[in-house]
Structures are given as C-alpha cells and as structure tokens.
Amino acid sequence: xxxxxxxxxxxxxxxxxxxxxxxxxxxxxxxxxxxxxxxxxxxxxxxxxxxxxxxxxxxxxxxxxxxxxxxxxxxxxxxxxxxxxxxxxxxxxxxxxxxxxxxxxxxxxxxxxxxxxxxxxxxxxxxxxxxxxxxxxxxxxxxxxxxxxxxxxxxxxxxxxxxxxxxxxxxxxxxxxxxxxxxxxxxxxxxxxxxxxxxxxxxxxxxxxxxxxxxxxxxxxxxxxxxxxxxxxxxxxxxxxxxxxxxxxxxxxxxxxxxxxxxxxxxxxxxxxxxxxxxxxxxxxxxxxxxxxxxxxxx
Numbered sequence: 671x672x673x674x675x676x677x678x679x680x681x682x683x684x685x686x687x688x689x690x691x692x693x694x695x696x697x698x699x700x701x702x703x704x705x706x707x708x709x710x711x712x713x714x715x716x717x718x719x720x721x722x723x724x725x726x727x728x729x730x731x732x733x734x735x736x737x738x739x740x741x742x743x744x745x746x747x748x749x750x751x752x753x754x755x756x757x758x759x760x761x762x763x764x765x766x767x768x769x770x771x772x773x774x775x776x777x778x779x780x781x782x783x784x785x786x787x788x789x790x791x792x793x794x795x796x797x798x799x800x801x802x803x804x805x806x807x808x809x810x811x812x813x814x815x816x817x818x819x820x821x822x823x824x825x826x827x828x829x830x831x832x833x834x835x836x837x838x839x840x841x842x843x844x845x846x847x848x849x850x851x852x853x854x855x856x857x858x859x860x861x862x863x864x865x866x867x868x869x870x871x872x873x874x875x876x877x878x879x880x881x882x883x884x885x886x887x888x889x890x891x892x893x894x895x896x897x898x899x900x901x902x903x904x905x906x907x908x909x910x911x912x913x914x915x916x917x918x919x920x921x922x923x924x925x926x927x928x929x930x931x932x933x934x935x936x937x938x939x940x941x942x943x944x945x946x947x948x949x950x951x952x953x954x955x956x957x958x959x960x961x962x963x964x965x966x967x968x969x
Contacts, residue, residue, distance in 0.1 A: 673791050673818050675784035677747025683780040684741070688733025688799070691772040692719045694858070698728050701855035702888035703845060712901055716892070724769040725895065726906045727888040729762055729799070729807045731858040732769070733777065737884060740862065742795045742813045745781050750815050752862065753874040757883045758792060759812035761910040765805040767969075768904045775801040782810070785826030791818040792826060812912075832963055834949035839926035843893050844953060847881060849920045855885040881917040886960055890950050893925045894966045898946055905968040907943075914962040915952070922953040923960065943969045 696717055699705070702725075704716035715723045730737060739757045742748060776799070783794040793813045799806045848854075852865040860882055863870040871879045891909055899905045917923065928947040945968065950961035 672749045673784065673793075673815065673821075674747035675786075675791075675821070675823050678745050678781045678784055678793065679747075681746040681781065683778045684745070685776060685778045686733070687774070688777050689774045690728075690732045690734070692722055694732070694734065695722060695724050695728055695771060698731055698858050698888070699725065699892075701851070701858050702727075702885055702892060703847065703851065704892065712896060715901060722771050723901075723903045724771055725888065725892055725903055726762060726764055726769055726807070727884075727891045727909065728769055729764075729809055730760070730884050730887070731860070732773075732775075732799070734859040737811065737860045739811055739813050740860070741779055741797075742781065742793050742811065745793075745795070748781075748793065750818060753864075753870065754816040754818070756814040756816070757811065757913050758814040759810075759910070759912040760884065760887055761810040761908075763808045763908045764906060765807055769806070773801055773806075775799050775806055783826065784823065786819045786821055786823035787814075787825060788819045789817065791815045834926065834962070835928050835947060837928070839949075840929050841897050841927045843897055843925045843927075845889060845893060845923045845925065847889075847917060847919055847921050847923060851885065851919050852879060852881050855882050860884065876916065878918060881919055883913045883916075886917055886923065886950065887911055889923065890925055890948060890961060890964065891966065894927060894946050894948060898927060898929060899968055906966060907969050908967040909965070911948075911961045911964040914959040917952055917960055921955070924951050924953050924957060926950075943967075 699716035705713050714721050777797055779797040782796045785792040795811045797809050864874055865879050865882050926949045930945045946966045948964040951957040951959050
C-alpha cells in the first residue's frame with residue numbers, strides 16, 4: 671500500500687530549526703495581497719519594517735520550509751504522487767498574543783491521524799512550534815490523497831462542508847487576486863508546481879495553475895482582521911478552515927463575515943472575546959465556494 675497508516679502514525683516526529691526576520695514577513699504579506707494601495711497606513715502595517723505587525727497566518731510559512739501538505743509526503747509510510755494530493759483543511763492556534771517579527775524556534779511535526787475515506791485517504795499533520803520562551807503556535811494540516819483509501823481504516827469526521835449561516839452576512843468584502851499572485855506567494859516556500867506549471871496543473875485535473883489554498887487562507891484572515899478587529903493582529907487566538915474549491919489567479923474573492931456573540935453576550939460588537947464565521951467564494955464563477963467552515967476566534 672502506498673500509505674501505511676500504522677507506520678505513519680508510529681513515525682518519530684520530524685524536528686527542525688526555523689528562523690525568520692522582517693523580510694520573510696513582508697514577502698509573505700505581499701504574497702497574500704497586502705500593499706494595495708501602497709501608501710495606505712493600514713497596508714503599511716504589513717509592508718513597512720518600521721511599523722510591521724505579523725499576521726498570524728504567517729505561521730504557515732515561517733522558516734521558509736515546505737508547507738504541511740508537502741511535509742506530510744516525506745513521512746515514513748507515505749509514498750504517493752504529488753499530483754493526487756489536495757490540501758483539505760488548516761487549523762492554527764496561537765499560544766501568545768503576537769508572532770514576533772523575527773525569531774528562532776524549533777518545529778516538531780508528526781502525523782496524528784490517518785483516515786480511510788474509501789476512494790481517498792486523509793492525513794493530519796500537527797506541527798508544534800516553540801522558542802526559548804516556550805510554545806509559540808500549533809498548526810494542523812489535513813491532506814487529502816485521491817485513490818489511496820479502501821484499506822478498512824477509521825473513516826474519521828465527515829468531509830462534507832456545512833453550509834454558511836442562512837442570515838445575511840454582517841460584512842461582505844471583495845478582494846481581487848492578481849494574475850501573478852501565486853508566483854509571488856510561492857517565494858515564501860511552497861514550490862508545488864501545481865501553482866505555476868500549466869502542464870503539471872493539467873495532470874492534476876485543473877485547466878490552469880491554481881492559487882495556493884494557504885494564500886487564500888492568509889488573505890481571508892487579513893480581511894477579517896482589517897474589517898472587524900481594527901487591524902489588530904494580536905487579537906487573533908485561533909483560525910481554522912476547510913478548503914472547498916480552487917481559486918485561479920486573476921479572479922475575485924468574496925469574503926462574507928458573521929460575528930458570533932459569546933454565550934454571555936460579549937464579542938458581538940467587537941469588544942471582548944468572540945468569534946467570526948467566514949465563507950469565501952469566487953465572484954466570477956457564480957459564488958463558487960472556496961473556504962468553508964471557517965472560524966476566526968479573537969480576544
């Protein structure tokens with residue numbers, strides 16, 4: 671079997687040292703679409719080193735190594751064709767109020783679940799990042815591998831995305847994706863040819879190269895922070911999503927946001943802690959869904 675579930679789960683964690691500085695943060699922010707208009711004070715928080723704030727989703731590229739989707743393929747017990755791999759979901763939890771502009775840390779990654787979906791397999795790779803002062807963040811990548819199920823393993827949670835709230839969104843923001851957005855984003859470390867090579871994209875079943883799901887993930891978090899959290903990146907506590915469809919460079923994202931109140935009534939007006947439910951779609955393809963079951967928790 672290309673996937674040995676027991677072997678993947680039993681494999682020792684992969685540990686690596688990572689480091690980053692302001693240039694890596696600025697490149698990531700540009701890669702997810704920040705900097706337009708270039709002199710806007712709100713954009714300068716993401717692009718000018720003297721004012722720099724780190725969007726927490728930078729954690730997915732900190733250190734410049736391969737993202738979780740690619741890293742999963744190097745785990746013992748996993749031997750699959752990259753063209754059959756899709757990113758299914760991503761989760762992030764921050765253990766401190768802010769990701770530092772520069773830092774050195776240790777990232778420890780291991781597979782924590784392998785699910786048998788019948789016609790596919792889903793692997794969950796968890797990465798824990800710590801520095802000299804303790805835990806920084808924990809992230810999980812869900813990796814969907816077509817054609818690798820059917821060994822009789824645990825099915826795991828349902829892969830069918832739940833619909834967004836029925837009521838009208840509290841806020842709707844549209845963001846244009848540049849034609850060269852994927853080429854810029856991949857400079858942060860995700861060199862998957864699916865996002866640049868037309869021939870590879872065709873082999874994977876797409877009409878042309880697609881935007882990185884984690885680029886949409888970052889652009890969406892920036893939209894929530896700028897729209898509902900007054901641009902304060904330190905308020906983000908956790909962020910999760912399921913990837914429901916693809917974005918092609920040059921298209922327009924429609925980001926719908928619903929602010930959810932806490933049981934005690936806090937959070938719904940922007941004060942205190944709470945969460946935001948988000949749905950992201952592509953305007954040009956009849957609001958085709960892109961991100962589903964997306965939640966930003968804030969404090």
